[in-house]
Amino acid sequence: MELTAEQRKGLYRTMALSRxxxxxxxxxxxxxxxxxFQFGAGPLPGELHCSNGAEPVGAGICAALGPExxxxxxxxxxxxxxxRGVDLDRMAAxxxxxxxxxxxxKGGHMHIYDPSVNFASxxxxxxxxxxxxxxxxxxxxxxxxxxxxxxxxxxxxxxxAFHEVCNMVGLWKLPVxxxxxxxxxxxxxxxxxxxxxxxNADRAVAYGMAGEWVGTNDPDDIYAAAARAVARARAGExxxxxxxxxxxxxxxxxxxxxxxxxxxxxxxxxxxxYREKLIREGVLSAEEADAIExxxxxxxxxxxxxxxxxxxxxxxxxxxxxxxxxxx
Amino acid sequence: xxxxxxxxxAGREALDWEMERRPEIFCLxxxxxxxxxxxxxxxxxxxxxxxxxxxxxxxxxxxxxxxxAGAAMAGMHPVVDLAYIDFIGVCYNVLLNCASKTHYMSxxxxxxxxxxxxxxxxxxNNAAQHSQCLHATVAHIPGAKVVYPSNAYxxxxxxxxxxxxxxxxxxxxxxxxxxxxxxxxxIKTTLxxxxxxxxxxxxxKVKVYREGTDVTITGLxxxxxxxxxxxxxLEKEGISAEVVDLRSLVPLDxxxxxxxxxxxxxxIVTDEDYMSYGVSGEVITTVTEHDPTLFRxxxxxxxxxxxxxxxxxxxxxxxLPLAGRIADAARKLxx
Numbered sequence: 001m002e003l004t005a006e007q008r009k010g011l012y013r014t015m016a017l018s019r020x021x022x023x024x025x026x027x028x029x030x031x032x033x034x035x036x037f038q039f040g041a042g043p044l045p046g047e048l049h050c051s052n053g054a055e056p057v058g059a060g061i062c063a064a065l066g067p068e069x070x071x072x073x074x075x076x077x078x079x080x081x082x083x084r085g086v087d088l089d090r091m092a093a094x095x096x097x098x099x100x101x102x103x104x105x106k107g108g109h110m111h112i113y114d115p116s117v118n119f120a121s122x123x124x125x126x127x128x129x130x131x132x133x134x135x136x137x138x139x140x141x142x143x144x145x146x147x148x149x150x151x152x153x154x155x156x157x158x159x160x161a162f163h164e165v166c167n168m169v170g171l172w173k174l175p176v177x178x179x180x181x182x183x184x185x186x187x188x189x190x191x192x193x194x195x196x197x198x199x200n201a202d203r204a205v206a207y208g209m210a211g212e213w214v215g216t217n218d219p220d221d222i223y224a225a226a227a228r229a230v231a232r233a234r235a236g237e238x239x240x241x242x243x244x245x246x247x248x249x250x251x252x253x254x255x256x257x258x259x260x261x262x263x264x265x266x267x268x269x270x271x272x273x274y275r276e277k278l279i280r281e282g283v284l285s286a287e288e289a290d291a292i293e294x295x296x297x298x299x300x301x302x303x304x305x306x307x308x309x310x311x312x313x314x315x316x317x318x319x320x321x322x323x324x325x326x327x328x
Numbered sequence: 329x330x331x332x333x334x335x336x337x338a339g340r341e342a343l344d345w346e347m348e349r350r351p352e353i354f355c356l357x358x359x360x361x362x363x364x365x366x367x368x369x370x371x372x373x374x375x376x377x378x379x380x381x382x383x384x385x386x387x388x389x390x391x392x393x394x395x396x397a398g399a400a401m402a403g404m405h406p407v408v409d410l411a412y413i414d415f416i417g418v419c420y421n422v423l424l425n426c427a428s429k430t431h432y433m434s435x436x437x438x439x440x441x442x443x444x445x446x447x448x449x450x451x452x453n454n455a456a457q458h459s460q461c462l463h464a465t466v467a468h469i470p471g472a473k474v475v476y477p478s479n480a481y482x483x484x485x486x487x488x489x490x491x492x493x494x495x496x497x498x499x500x501x502x503x504x505x506x507x508x509x510x511x512x513x514x515i516k517t518t519l520x521x522x523x524x525x526x527x528x529x530x531x532x533k534v535k536v537y538r539e540g541t542d543v544t545i546t547g548l549x550x551x552x553x554x555x556x557x558x559x560x561x562l563e564k565e566g567i568s569a570e571v572v573d574l575r576s577l578v579p580l581d582x583x584x585x586x587x588x589x590x591x592x593x594x595x596i597v598t599d600e601d602y603m604s605y606g607v608s609g610e611v612i613t614t615v616t617e618h619d620p621t622l623f624r625x626x627x628x629x630x631x632x633x634x635x636x637x638x639x640x641x642x643x644x645x646x647x648l649p650l651a652g653r654i655a656d657a658a659r660k661l662x663x
Contacts, residue, residue, distance in 0.1 A: 043501065073612065103434050104436070106432055107433045109489065111433040113437050113438050129391075129394070130390065130392075130393070130395045130422070131394055132398060133394075133395045134400075134406075137395055137399050138398070138404045140402070141380055141399075142402075142403065148398075160578065161394065162392055164390050164391030165395070167391070168388060168392070320436070321432045322432055323494075324495050325495070
């Protein structure tokens with residue numbers, strides 16, 4: 001399951017696009033919010049939880065998946081959505097609350113749904129655990145292939161839903177991979193202050209699941225662990241808790257000053273590290289890397305242009321979609 | 329051909345018919361494989377449909393109801409048995425934030441067709457954690473349909489409707505009305521002539537059980553049958569009561585309520601759920617907002633008061649909205 005040079009360039013491309021997405025959104029986020037900060041002001045209102053630093057998780061894991069696989073993400077979904085190939089223009093439009101957005105402006109950035117690539121997210125911590133497991137159960141009954149992945153944070157591993165669902169995944173040998181993205185912080189609570197053991201992957205043994213722990217925020221290593229977990233799931237060997245030590249570079253949400261983070265816990269940006277690694281190993285030249293980054297920014301600029309130009313939904317549309325199968 | 333059935337047997341017939349024809353329907357819940365669900369709705373299904381479609385779960389309501397939502401999003405129609413509504417406390421997020429809101433939050437891109445069967449109510453000395461109704465607590469959630477049949481005919485027809493609905497449907501049954509072995513002799517008014525063939529009963533239409541001219545008594549689940557008992561007593565005293573079963577809370581048939589009050593001019597709302605912030609206030613407001621002059625006398629609520637359900641028989645019997653309290657309220661209204 002060695003990655004080819006082309007695949008590794010692809011990982012870099014995915015991470016660059018994900019970063020371009022978040023950087024563009026962060027820039028827009030502050031419009032209308034200075035000097036007085038108010039969540040609801042400006043063209044990109046609401047809370048915004050960016051994925052800067054977590055890009056290797058989305059890129060590395062999604063590279064190990066097929067189109068039949070299903071994903072749920074949490075309140076910080078951008079890096080997984082971008083890596084999964086969620087429609088970038090419509091996702092950008094959704095963040096701005098526009099009519100052509102994925103949810104026609106009803107979801108916002110925490111509620112990203114794109115059934116064309118089997119992607120869903122939820123703003124409630126660990127809610128996606130059971131949803132992913134249920135999708136895997138559905139496929140089993142339908143006798144169709146498909147691995148389900150629940151992307152959660154290390155804080156979510158202390159939710160009851162985590163433990164209930166892991167037990168059922170183990171009990172029923174469901175093809176479910178729980179991706180625990182350990183960015184060390186649940187808002188301002190450090191993992192050491194919230195979690196009784198060092199590694200959530202070790203909890204797998206309690207549920208009859210496999211555990212994988214990746215201590216580097218490197219997409220090559222994350223891909224390798226994901227590929228092993230996917231192979232087990234496809235072979236009918238059940239689920240995996242796959243924990244990755246990743247990073248959260250832009251705080252819990254925009255406006256988080258992160259004064260609670262001590263100097264010795266400052267996190268490293270994984271994207272320049274991977275760039276250097278690929279150049280060092282002769283996979284990429286600096287010029288190629290620059291070109292990939294420029295291409296990502298240009299693609300994101302087009303998505304932003306689309307989103308900004310798009311109309312808002314009519315206020316009356318608030319009453320649509322409460323129930324399926326009913327005229328508004 | 330029709331036969332007299334209990335609600336439990338009638339509901340089972342609907343589910344069986346749909347499961348035979350639709351592979352996307354499967355059952356999930358504690359003890360469903362061997363016990364057939366709390367009301368026997370899935371009685372014998374384990375043997376008939378096998379463990380892949382009748383799945384007994386661990387005691388993990390957050391997990392398995394959330395999984396049902398995920399399975400529904402992936403093209404299935406799960407039928408989940410949650411036994412008692414008192415247990416929604418341990419899985420409320422799935423009802424509140426997931427199953428009910430996903431269709432809306434996805435702008436209609438993702439549907440969550442699932443039916444959640446829940447038993448409600450007290451009257452059999454099971455105390456504060458196994459006797460609640462709580463239907464207002466779930467009916468308050470936008471995006472969830474909430475229905476509550478009170479007789480066998482409606483149980484079958486409304487379950488067919490629920491199983492063909494594309495939405496999250498919370499299907500409530502009062503334990504005392506279901507006609508299950510552990511609740512004694514079935515209440516006569518819960519039994520109905522039930523056709524063998526499938527049929528649907530639409531959501532959002534009241535059922536007038538008994539026509540009357542002096543006072544409208546609305547009920548839900550068990551309180552319908554207590555209202556019917558009260559109406560029998562009142563008839564002997566020359567008071568003509570109209571008994572209206574709401575039977576669907578979301579959607580609610582506001583026109584049906586108004587039409588009855590327009591006829592009688594008097595309203596008693598019975599409800600075994602707690603009084604405040606609930607269905608009783610909603611029903612009265614429905615009429616008041618439409619036309620307060622329809623009331624010849626101020627409307628009256630006969631409900632469980634805002635206290636936990638007590639265990640001891642004399643206390644529990646005193647606080648439930650039983651026929652005696654309903655009849656007294658009607659006499660006062662007519663005085």
